[in-house]
Amino acid sequence: MKKLLALLLLTAILTSCGGNNEIQETKIVWEKTSVDYVVWGKDNANINVYWNILSNNVKNISSNIAWKVTVLQCTEGQEVGYNTVIARISPDKNSLSYQNNVVQINSLKSQLSNLQQIRTTTIANFDSQYRQLGLQESELENQLSSVNNTIWDDNQWIKNQLKIVEESLILLEKNKQSSLNNIDDSIINLKKTAFNTIESGLKRLGEIYWVWEQNQDLYDDYENYLGVKNASLKNDHVNKIKKIIEELSNQQDDFSGYSNQELVIKISETAQLFKESSDVVNNSVSSVWSLSQSTIDTLYSEFLWISNQLITIKNNFDLLVNSRNTTELSFQSQSKELESSKSQLLTQENTLNSSIKTLWNNNENIKEQYENLENTKNSTIKEMDINILSVQQAINQLNITFREDVLYAGTIGTVKKKLVSQNNNVQAWTPICTIVPKDNSLKLEIYSPQSLKKGMEFKYYYDGDLVGTGAIISESPVRNAQTQNYTYEGKIDFSNYKEWDYLDIKVISQVSSDEIWIPINYVFPKLDGYYVQLKTADTVQDKKVEIWKMNNWEILIVSGIDFWDTLQQ
Numbered sequence: 353m354k355k356l357l358a359l360l361l362l363t364a365i366l367t368s369c370g371g372n373n374e375i376q377e378t379k380i381v382w383e384k385t386s387v388d389y390v391v392w393g394k395d396n397a398n399i400n401v402y403w404n405i406l407s408n409n410v411k412n413i414s415s416n417i418a419w420k421v422t423v424l425q426c427t428e429g430q431e432v433g434y435n436t437v438i439a440r441i442s443p444d445k446n447s448l449s450y451q452n453n454v455v456q457i458n459s460l461k462s463q464l465s466n467l468q469q470i471r472t473t474t475i476a477n478f479d480s481q482y483r484q485l486g487l488q489e490s491e492l493e494n495q496l497s498s499v500n501n502t503i504w505d506d507n508q509w510i511k512n513q514l515k516i517v518e519e520s521l522i523l524l525e526k527n528k529q530s531s532l533n534n535i536d537d538s539i540i541n542l543k544k545t546a547f548n549t550i551e552s553g554l555k556r557l558g559e560i561y562w563v564w565e566q567n568q569d570l571y572d573d574y575e576n577y578l579g580v581k582n583a584s585l586k587n588d589h590v591n592k593i594k595k596i597i598e599e600l601s602n603q604q605d606d607f608s609g610y611s612n613q614e615l616v617i618k619i620s621e622t623a624q625l626f627k628e629s630s631d632v633v634n635n636s637v638s639s640v641w642s643l644s645q646s647t648i649d650t651l652y653s654e655f656l657w658i659s660n661q662l663i664t665i666k667n668n669f670d671l672l673v674n675s676r677n678t679t680e681l682s683f684q685s686q687s688k689e690l691e692s693s694k695s696q697l698l699t700q701e702n703t704l705n706s707s708i709k710t711l712w713n714n715n716e717n718i719k720e721q722y723e724n725l726e727n728t729k730n731s732t733i734k735e736m737d738i739n740i741l742s743v744q745q746a747i748n749q750l751n752i753t754f755r756e757d758v759l760y761a762g763t764i765g766t767v768k769k770k771l772v773s774q775n776n777n778v779q780a781w782t783p784i785c786t787i788v789p790k791d792n793s794l795k796l797e798i799y800s801p802q803s804l805k806k807g808m809e810f811k812y813y814y815d816g817d818l819v820g821t822g823a824i825i826s827e828s829p830v831r832n833a834q835t836q837n838y839t840y841e842g843k844i845d846f847s848n849y850k851e852w853d854y855l856d857i858k859v860i861s862q863v864s865s866d867e868i869w870i871p872i873n874y875v876f877p878k879l880d881g882y883y884v885q886l887k888t889a890d891t892v893q894d895k896k897v898e899i900w901k902m903n904n905w906e907i908l909i910v911s912g913i914d915f916w917d918t919l920q921q
Contacts, residue, residue, distance in 0.1 A: 388887060389874055391917045398811070398858035401800040403842070405853050408795040410768060412783045416757045419443045424774040426785040432761035439784045441757040450753070457750040464743045471736045478729040485725065489718045496711050510701045517694045521687065528683035535676040540606055542672060543615070546665045547605045550622050553658040554600065557593050557629055560651065561586075574636075577643040581635035589632050592625055612673050616666055623662035630655040765789040794846045796855075798824070799837040804859060812844060813856035820845060824859075868909040874919045875899065875907055887918040 413426075423440035432438070443450055557563065560571055560578070579586035599618075607615050633652045638645040768786040772778055798804075808824045822844035831838055842857070849855075875882050875897065886895035897912030913919070 387921050389870060389919045389921075391868060391870060391913055391915055391919065399800065399802055399804075399861050401798050401810075401857050401859055403799070403855060403857050404797045405794055405846070405849055405851055405855070406797055408793040409789060410792070411763055411765070411787045411789060413438050413759050413761065413785050413787065415439070415441050415759065415778045415780060415782050415784060417441055417443065417753050418449075418779045418782075419753075419757075419777065421772055421774055421776050421778055421784070424770075424772070424784070426767055426770045428767055428770055430767040431765075432767060432787060433764050434760070434762055436761040437758060438761055439759045441759070441778065443753055443756070453750050453753050457747055457754075460743055460747045460750070464740065464747065467736060467740045467743060471733065471740065474732060474736065475729075478725065478732075481725055482722075485718055485721055489715070492711065492715050492718065496715065507701065507704050510697050510704070514694065514697050514701070517690050517697065521690050521694075524683060524686055524690065528680070528687075531679050531683070532676060535672055535679060539669070539672045539676070542665060542669050543606045546615075546619055546662065546669070547603070547607060549658065549661055549665065550600065550619075553622075553626055553655075553662075554593070554597050556654070556658075557626075558597060560629075561590050561593055563590065563593050563597065574643050577637045577639050579632040579635045580637050582632070585628070585635065586632050589625075589628050592628070596622060596625060612669075616669060619662050619666040619669070623659045623666065626655045626659035626662065630659065759784060761787055763787060763789045765792070794849065794851060796822070796842040796844055796846075798840040798842050798857065798859075799832075799835065800840065800859065801837055802861075803838055804840055808859055808861070810842060810857050810859040813858075814854070816856070819855075822857075868913065868915065869906045870909060870913075870919065872902060872905050872907045874921055884913060885920045886913065887920045892920055 415421075419441050421439055422442045423437070425436070426438050560574065562571065562575070579589075603609050607618075610618060630652050633648055633655060636643060636648050638648055765787045768788045770785045771783045772785075778784070798810075804824055804827070806824050806827045810822050810824070812819055812822060822842045824840050825843045826841040870884070874884055877883075878894075881896055882899050883894045883896050885892050895912055898910040900908040900910050902908070
C-alpha cells in the first residue's frame with residue numbers, strides 16, 4: 353500500500369493550494385547531472401494547506417415576532433448607526449393567530465393568579481408548622497430545665513455509691529486473700545506436723561518390729577515375746593508397716609503428692625496402724641530380762657498416743673480445710689452482693705443517662721424537623737416560583753406579539769445583505785438583514801487534509817514573498833464529511849489584509865530524526881520501482897529504494913540507503 357501510494361504521489365501532478373483554490377501544475381523533469389548529495393535527516397517539513405480570511409464578527413438583525421414587515425430600511429452597502437431603524441414588524445389584530453394569542457394570554461394570566469394564591473397558602477401552612485414545632489421545643493426546654501438539677505444530683509450520688517462499692521470490692525479481695533493465706537499457712541504447718549509425727553512414729557515401728565535396719569540389734573530380744581499371743585495380728589501388722597513406709601518414702605514434708613482428701617485418708621490409715629501396733633504390744637508376753645511388763649506398757653502407751661495425735665491432726669486438718677472452703681464461700685457471697693449493688697447502681701446510672709439522652713435527642717429531633725421543614729419549604733416555594741416565572745415569561749413573550757416590533761441596527765457599520773422584502777410576512781427570529789460592524793475583526797480559517805495540532809507554526813507568503821509566521825490557535829476534532837479536510841484557526845497579523853485576500857500558507861511539521869528525506873530529483877523510476885545513483889569511492893551504481901511520501905520537493909526514503917551515503921543525480 354505504501355509503495356502504491358508513493359508511486360501515485362511521485363508520478364502525479366504536484367499541487368500548490370492558494371486562497372483562490374486554483375490548481376497549479378508542475379511537471380517533474382529528470383536530468384542526469386554530476387551534482388552530489390550527502391544523505392542527511394530532515395529537521396522539519398512544510399504542509400501546504402487551503403485557507404480563507406473571513407470576517408470574524410457580523411450581526412444579524414432578526415424579528416422578535418411573526419408578523420408583516422411594514423417598514424424595511426436595509427440596502428446593501430448602506431452605512432448605519434446604533435439608532436438606525438432597520439425594519440418595523442406590525443401585528444395583524446384581525447388575524448386568527450392574533451386572536452388565539454389573546455385567548456392564550458388570558459388563560460396564562462388566570463393560571464398565574466392561581467399559582468400565586470397557592471404559593472401564599474403554602475407559605476401560611478409552613479408558618480403554622482413552624483409555630484407547632486416552636487411549642488414542642490419550648491415544652492422540651494422546660495422539661496430539661498426542671499429535671500436537670502435533680503438528675504445531676506442523683507447522678508452524683510450514684511457515682512459516689514459506685515466508688516464506695518468499688519473500694520469495698522478491692523478491700524474484700526484483700527481480706528479474702530489474707531484470710532485464705534493464713535488458713536493455707538496453718539494447713540501447711542499441720543501437714544508438716546503430720547509428716548514429722550508419722551515419720552518419727554514409723555521409724556519407731558521399724559526399729560521395734562525389725563523393719564528398719566538401723567538400731568535393729570537393740571531390740572532382738574523382743575522377737576520371742578512381742579505380740580506372741582496373736583502372731584497373725586503381728587505378721588499382718590508388720591506387712592502394713594512395710595507397705596506404709598514404702599508409700600511414704602517419696603513424700604515431701606508437706607505431703608504435696610497427696611490431695612487434701614487423699615491425705616485425710618492416709619492420716620486415718622496411719623493412725624489405725626499405730627492403734628494396731630498398740631494392740632500387738634498388748635498381746636506380748638513379759639520377760640524379766642528381755643521384754644519387761646514396764647516396757648510393754650510404755651510401748652503400748654507410746655503407740656496409742658501417736659495414734660491419738662494423728663487422729664487429732666486429721667480432725668484439725670478437716671477443720672482447716674472446711675474453714676477455708678467456708679471462708680472462700682463467705683467472701684464470694686459478699687462479693688456477689690457488692691457486684692449486685694454495683695450492677696443496680698449502673699442500671700440506675702444508665703437509666704438517668706438514657707433519660708437525659710432521650711430529652712436531648714428529642715430536642716435535636718425538633719431541630720432536625722426545623723431544618724427538614726425549612727428545606728422542604730425552600731424547595732417547594734422554589735418549584736412554585738419556577739412555575740410562576742415560567743408562566744410570567746410565557747405571558748411576557750406573548751405580550752411581545754401584541755405590540756409593534758421596531759428593529760434597530762444597534763451598531764455602527766455597513767449593511768452586508770438584505771434577507772427579506774418589505775410587506776413580507778416573517779416568522780419569529782427570521783433574519784432581516786446582515787450588518788458588518790465598523791470595528792469588525794478578521795480570522796484565518798485553515799483547511800488541511802492532514803491532522804494538525806494547536807501550537808504548530810506556519811509560514812505565510814504574499815505574492816511569493818515570505819511575510820511572517822503564525823500559529824494554529826484552535827484544533828478541529830473531526831474531519832469535514834464533504835471536503836475530508838480538518839478546519840483550524842490560525843493567528844497572524846491582519847493589519848495589512850482584508851477579507852478574501854490571497855496568502856500562501858505552509859505549516860511547519862516536525863519529523864522524526866531517523867527519517868531519511870532527499871530531494872525528489874535524486875530519485876528516478878524504472879519498470880520495477882524507484883532508484884537512486886549511489887556513489888562509492890570507485891563506482892556509481894543504481895540502487896533500488898522504497899519510497900513513502902513527498903513534501904515540498906522532498907521524498908521520504910523507507911529503505912535502500914542510509915545516512916552519510918553519497919548520491920549523484
